[in-house]
Amino acid sequence: MVTFYLYFLFLLHPFYISTSEIILNNNNAQVKIKIFRDDLEDGLRLFHGKSISIDTDQKLIRESKKIDTYIQSKFKLTVDKSKINILKINYNLINDLVEISFSFKSNSIINNISVTNNILFDVYRIQKNVTIINFENKTKSHIFSFTDREKTFTY
DSSP, X not given: OHHHHHHHHHHOTTSOEXXXXXXXXXXXXXXXXXXXXXXXXXXXXXXXXXXXXXXXXXXXXXXXXXXXXXXXXXXXXEETTEEOOOOOOEEEEETTEEEEEEEEEOSSOOOEEEEEEOTTTTTOTTOEEEEEEEETTEEEEEEEBTTBOEEEEEO
């Protein structure tokens, strides 16, 4: 049902929205962020000070380092007060969406996950960033807004 809801939200593009899904099993985590391509291009343009087109897979690959820099400055994860370092980011162009994914491992039992999500707030004040965390089959979510950019989830 959650997947249907997220898919439905993406069909309503006049709204400025991204989704982030964090799935944690044992000490392994998979993160997927989905952003409308044209909105991400606007964010990249403001962040880097020049127009960046990512409307094909080849352009997405060519501009991946610029996207890496943007995402790492706008999306931050902390597990039990230890910052997660994103090493390898993968990109997928799905119609008008860019799917950004990466994984990480935690070396200890997870008690708290803090998310700072500033994606596209410098572009659109009405931007909403939906984050869903599935931790050992317990789902929690939060909608980030221009005035609400940080959240700690406790397990």
